[in-house]
Amino acid sequence: MSRPVCPGVYLWSSCHRDLSCVQIIGSIEVDMANGKSFWKKHGGKLIMAFLGALIAGSGKWVWDEYIKPKPLYVNVAVFDDSRPPKALKDVAVWLHLDDVSEGKTGEFGRVRFQVPRKHRNEGITPEFKLDGYVRISGKNPDKIILAAPETSGVFILTKSANPTPMPTPTPAPGQFERRAYSSGALPSGPSDLFSQWYTLCNDPVPEGWTIAEQSFVLTGDRECNAWSECKQIENTPTRACWQFRMQGHNEQVGTGIQFSTGVLKILWRH
Numbered sequence: 352m353s354r355p356v357c358p359g360v361y362l363w364s365s366c367h368r369d370l371s372c373v374q375i376i377g378s379i380e381v382d383m384a385n386g387k388s389f390w391k392k393h394g395g396k397l398i399m400a401f402l403g404a405l406i407a408g409s410g411k412w413v414w415d416e417y418i419k420p421k422p423l424y425v426n427v428a429v430f431d432d433s434r435p436p437k438a439l440k441d442v443a444v445w446l447h448l449d450d451v452s453e454g455k456t457g458e459f460g461r462v463r464f465q466v467p468r469k470h471r472n473e474g475i476t477p478e479f480k481l482d483g484y485v486r487i488s489g490k491n492p493d494k495i496i497l498a499a500p501e502t503s504g505v506f507i508l509t510k511s512a513n514p515t516p517m518p519t520p521t522p523a524p525g526q527f528e529r530r531a532y533s534s535g536a537l538p539s540g541p542s543d544l545f546s547q548w549y550t551l552c553n554d555p556v557p558e559g560w561t562i563a564e565q566s567f568v569l570t571g572d573r574e575c576n577a578w579s580e581c582k583q584i585e586n587t588p589t590r591a592c593w594q595f596r597m598q599g600h601n602e603q604v605g606t607g608i609q610f611s612t613g614v615l616k617i618l619w620r621h
Contacts (some may be wrong), residue, residue: 355423408581423466425495426503427477428458428571429508432487432531434612436570439508443480472495477506484508487533487614494535504536505610527563527620534613539572539597542607545580546599551613552585552592557621561588564618573597576603579611591617 357402360493401526427444430436446464452464474494479486487509497502509531532553540546575581578598585592600607
């Protein structure tokens with residue numbers, strides 16, 4: 352008399368009251384009435400298949416999360432030089448990288464770029480374009496060093512009377528002229544530490560020019576004397592110099608380094 356065999360692809364099924372059998376995909380049949388153990392015979396194969404699938408899945412996750420090179424991110428914030436600073440919207444920003452598209456600032460004057468990791472440790476000088484505004488000139492370029500997975504920079508634009516900058520002729524005697532000088536975006540110290548002291552002075556001026564008024568502000572991440580220090584170190588009729596330094600952020604994940612810009616404004620009499 353032939354023994355019943357479980358049909359179908361079920362892992363376990365009951366064939367008769369006194370006889371049981373097991374069948375898996377692939378037509379592997381086991382007669383439990385004769386004492387054959389399915390798990391003894393095929394369990395090792397199933398376990399190895401299961402472990403192989405698990406390792407393959409976890410290997411892809413480890414690659415994606417920990418091994419696969421991740422892109423760099425650059426956050427750019429653009430403000431004007433008013434007090435308090437006003438975020439500038441719709442500023443076209445280009446990082447001067449051929450494989451990174453131009454971006455535009457949003458409501459809060461910010462734009463975020465994803466940069467291929469091959470540019471790590473490179474220095475970039477962003478270019479800005481907004482009708483009626485120009486960059487504040489300074490001795491130091493507003494350069495960002497791509498040394499960390501995420502880098503931020505704050506940049507200052509000022510209103511321009513003439514959208515196309517023209518050489519400034521020497522004014523006639525007895526007139527006044529207002530000029531602004533920028534330090535460029537400079538990093539704070541890491542965590543809760545202060546940065547080094549930075550110095551900003553006015554550029555040389557023609558003979559006969561004297562300072563009528565002056566002011567210094569720190570804009571961007573920090574303001575003067577709010578987790579920062581600002582002090583004047585030179586003040587003569589023809590030269591003004593300020594020093595400043597900024598404390599970092601120990602409440603942030605990562606280095607806690609953020610960027611601020613010193614701006615010196617002088618009204619010249621000549």
